[in-house]
Amino acid sequence: MLKNVLTDIGGIGLYGVISVCLFFLVFSGAVLWAFLLRKPYLQAQSQLPLEDGSR
Amino acid sequence: MNLETFRYDNRIVRAFAIATIVWGIVGMLAGLLAAMQLFLPAANFDLAYTTFGRVRPLHTNAVIFAFVGNAMFMGIYYSLQRLCKARMYSDKLSWANFWGWQGIIVAAAVTLLSGFTTSKEYAELEWPIDIAIAVVWVIFTVNLMGTILKRREKHMYVAIWFYIATAITVAVLHIGNSIAVPAGLFKSYPVYAGVQDALVQWWYGHNAVAFFLTTPFLGLMYYFLPKAAGRPVFSYRLSIIHFWGLIFLYIWAGPHHLLYTALPDWAQSLGMVFSVMLVAPSWGGMLNGLLTLRGAWHKVREEPMLKFMVVAVTAYGMATLEGPLLSIKSVNALSHYTDWTIAHVHTGALGWNGFLAFSMLYWLFPIMWNTKLYSVKLANWHFWIAILGMMFYAVPMYWSGVTQGLMWKEFNAEGFLQYPNFLETVLQLVPMYGLRALGGSLYIVGVFLMAYNLWKTAKAGQFVPEVEAQAVPLKAQAEHVEKGPSYKHRWLESRAVLFTVLSLIAILIGGAVEIIPLYLIKSNVPTIASVKPYTPLEVLGRDIYIREGCVGCHSQMVRPFRSETERYGEYSKAGEYVYDHPFLWGSKRSGPDLHRVGGKYSDAWHYNHMEDPRTMSPGSLMPRYPWLITQKLDVTSLPARLSALRKVGVPYEPGYENGTAQQELDTQAAQIVANLKQGSIEAEADREIIALIAYLQRLGTDIKAEPTQAAQAATSTTN
Numbered sequence: 001m002l003k004n005v006l007t008d009i010g011g012i013g014l015y016g017v018i019s020v021c022l023f024f025l026v027f028s029g030a031v032l033w034a035f036l037l038r039k040p041y042l043q044a045q046s047q048l049p050l051e052d053g054s055r
Numbered sequence: 056m057n058l059e060t061f062r063y064d065n066r067i068v069r070a071f072a073i074a075t076i077v078w079g080i081v082g083m084l085a086g087l088l089a090a091m092q093l094f095l096p097a098a099n100f101d102l103a104y105t106t107f108g109r110v111r112p113l114h115t116n117a118v119i120f121a122f123v124g125n126a127m128f129m130g131i132y133y134s135l136q137r138l139c140k141a142r143m144y145s146d147k148l149s150w151a152n153f154w155g156w157q158g159i160i161v162a163a164a165v166t167l168l169s170g171f172t173t174s175k176e177y178a179e180l181e182w183p184i185d186i187a188i189a190v191v192w193v194i195f196t197v198n199l200m201g202t203i204l205k206r207r208e209k210h211m212y213v214a215i216w217f218y219i220a221t222a223i224t225v226a227v228l229h230i231g232n233s234i235a236v237p238a239g240l241f242k243s244y245p246v247y248a249g250v251q252d253a254l255v256q257w258w259y260g261h262n263a264v265a266f267f268l269t270t271p272f273l274g275l276m277y278y279f280l281p282k283a284a285g286r287p288v289f290s291y292r293l294s295i296i297h298f299w300g301l302i303f304l305y306i307w308a309g310p311h312h313l314l315y316t317a318l319p320d321w322a323q324s325l326g327m328v329f330s331v332m333l334v335a336p337s338w339g340g341m342l343n344g345l346l347t348l349r350g351a352w353h354k355v356r357e358e359p360m361l362k363f364m365v366v367a368v369t370a371y372g373m374a375t376l377e378g379p380l381l382s383i384k385s386v387n388a389l390s391h392y393t394d395w396t397i398a399h400v401h402t403g404a405l406g407w408n409g410f411l412a413f414s415m416l417y418w419l420f421p422i423m424w425n426t427k428l429y430s431v432k433l434a435n436w437h438f439w440i441a442i443l444g445m446m447f448y449a450v451p452m453y454w455s456g457v458t459q460g461l462m463w464k465e466f467n468a469e470g471f472l473q474y475p476n477f478l479e480t481v482l483q484l485v486p487m488y489g490l491r492a493l494g495g496s497l498y499i500v501g502v503f504l505m506a507y508n509l510w511k512t513a514k515a516g517q518f519v520p521e522v523e524a525q526a527v528p529l530k531a532q533a534e535h536v537e538k539g540p541s542y543k544h545r546w547l548e549s550r551a552v553l554f555t556v557l558s559l560i561a562i563l564i565g566g567a568v569e570i571i572p573l574y575l576i577k578s579n580v581p582t583i584a585s586v587k588p589y590t591p592l593e594v595l596g597r598d599i600y601i602r603e604g605c606v607g608c609h610s611q612m613v614r615p616f617r618s619e620t621e622r623y624g625e626y627s628k629a630g631e632y633v634y635d636h637p638f639l640w641g642s643k644r645s646g647p648d649l650h651r652v653g654g655k656y657s658d659a660w661h662y663n664h665m666e667d668p669r670t671m672s673p674g675s676l677m678p679r680y681p682w683l684i685t686q687k688l689d690v691t692s693l694p695a696r697l698s699a700l701r702k703v704g705v706p707y708e709p710g711y712e713n714g715t716a717q718q719e720l721d722t723q724a725a726q727i728v729a730n731l732k733q734g735s736i737e738a739e740a741d742r743e744i745i746a747l748i749a750y751l752q753r754l755g756t757d758i759k760a761e762p763t764q765a766a767q768a769a770t771s772t773t774n
Binding site: 019020022023026027030031033034035037042043044045046047048049050052 | 134137138208210212213214277278279281282285286287288291292293295296299300303304307325328329332524561564568
């Protein structure tokens with residue numbers, strides 16, 4: 001089945017377009033996700049390496 | 056509050072730190088020897104064990120897996136415990152990881168110098184060592200995940216995400232690229248052939264750079280840089296985008312190592328586009344690192360650790376801008392196979408990995424020995440000598456790369472190659488090679504200064520084997536009631552296994568997109584009827600070619616440029632490599648391409664040339680191979696080799712290896728001996744040189760057998 005789908009797409013161009021779209025969706029998803037996070041949470045996270053001083 | 060007391064384990068960190076320094080020196084000295092061999096053939100010592108073809112993989116493996124590998128383990132074992140507020144999951148696993156890894160390094164050094172190699176770059180080790188690597192890697196991963204699962208800190212800091220991505224992706228890459236059928240204890244043939252093998256190898260090779268040399272060190276940057284600067288990372292948001300963007304994108308970019316080769320065009324374009332896009336997450340991460348120092352730049356002047364860190368992050372920025380640039384097809388047309396690539400990888404290795412490893416060592420020694428650094432002045436000397444060393448390394452290599460590329464492509468007014476003799480283009484580079492060796496020497500002097508400085512630091516202090524700490528166990532920590540995206544992300548992070556699965560899916564998508572179509576769409580590798588499997592003698596000759604590491608200097612891929620078809624002959628077609636297990640396309644031309652060398656010279660020429668290249672090609676920088684003339688050809692392994700090749704798909708008749716194979720081998724060897732006699736050379740038929748000549752004379756000749764079919768195949772390849 002998968003073989004037929006991939007063979008039937010013929011022009012590999014479409015395959016490339018699907019790939020780029022997939023990437024775009026994942027990347028925008030990550031950006032959106034990151035910007036929706038709340039500040040107190042981000043601040044707490046970024047403090048983690050500093051919690052035990054210089055040990 | 057139900058506080059638990061526990062102890063961080065510094066002993067394992069100390070062990071990896073010492074190994075980092077020791078293997079760093081060994082790997083870099085091997086590199087210096089290889090650098091000298093490129094302009095001084097006598098430095099090969101006319102010994103099989105010390106020729107460039109064997110020393111180069113030793114250098115690359117030692118630097119990548121021994122120096123950078125140990126530095127990575129050192130940093131992870133230190134930071135993971137503190138970020139998880141937990142001792143490592145199991146001390147036994149920690150030490151199994153340490154000794155297993157050192158054992159693999161020693162086995163690698165011995166086998167590579169002995170000529171046991173798969174020839175696939177950065178994956179040269181033969182199958183028993185590959186299995187050992189897989190086992191040790193699983194031990195490391197179990198220890199890593201176990202520590203994460205028993206942590207006392209609810210959330211996983213971004214550094215840990217990078218560690219998880221490293222652990223799972225390296226496992227996938229290593230297993231995917233190492234699938235082979237053994238033909239004896241130290242010989243195997245990959246199941247993939249030609250174009251497919253090339254794509255799988257560079258899917259691995261590219262992502263070994265990504266997930267062994269980059270992601271773990273980015274995690275370490277996210278831990279050690281804020282710690283030394285005394286301030287949190289510039290933007291935690293950016294680090295999230297950096298992580299998901301990077302791991303999702305990196306995997307797609309492998310084909311940029313194969314531009315203008317016989318790889319199908321769509322795969323090349325895919326690799327190029329994704330490589331260019333990689334600039335975005337890479338520079339996001341670099342800027343995030345540098346901007347962490349905003350308002351703390353004065354510390355960079357005082358703290359040697361931060362100096363090294365700043366240069367490391369800057370080198371990361373330079374290398375990740377240059378990488379995409381080199382992936383643009385028109386730039387790659389000039390740069391590929393030249394020393395430009397060598398300059399590029401050393402910006403990453405010397406600058407990014409080297410300086411970050413030094414930075415961690417300067418930070419960890421005073422802390423673990425509870426004292427101050429023995430000499431800040433000496434560390435500053437190291438810093439400047441290493442910078443100078445990098446400059447002396449990189450600038451001549453850029454110069455050399457561009458010179459090579461331009462000379463290969465230059466035509467005179469009459470339309471002929473300006474430099475038809477390849478050697479002319481090599482001799483032009485000798486001064487640059489000398490300067491490169493000087494740069495490398497300076498860099499190593501710096502490492503010796505560091506080793507002395509750290510030794511004195513340790514002597515002055517008292518080692519702290521364990522550090523006591525306290526934290527509330529995870530179960531006792533109250534659940535947050537907060538809702539919304541932050542809550543969801545916390546939820547995701549707090550589920551380490553789910554997080555790991557999502558990272559795995561992210562990296563598998565890119566790999567699948569690249570590799571699946573190449574297997575499923577038959578038209579990607581048009582068959583050429585006249586291309587036949589190698590004869591038994593040629594198989595053994597090819598294995599000698601692999602053993603001696605010829606692929607380290609000679610490509611077997613004529614690209615479709617006029618400058619290359621004029622110099623070498625017909626450009627290479629995908630269908631010509633269907634029986635090449637492994638592919639031997641190479642990545643650097645210190646010598647000319649050999650794909651069309653078959654029939655170009657007489658057997659006697661090859662015999663003399665292998666014995667002493669300078670008799671046939673005055674001024675040549677190629678090593679001598681006198682042992683090939685005297686060593687007996689091992690024909691006892693022939694049945695196992697042919698049988699293994701049949702298993703991976705080469706259509707030898709069943710029982711061939713026990714039937715006519717030996718007879719055919721003898722006949723072909725006798726013919727070569729007769730040819731040599733015509734050239735006034737008395738040779739014995741059972742010597743290695745005979746097999747090697749048989750292989751070299753076969754190279755690229757199949758398509759000449761039936762020109763019409765070859766032409767048809769060429770047309771279908773370009774369509």
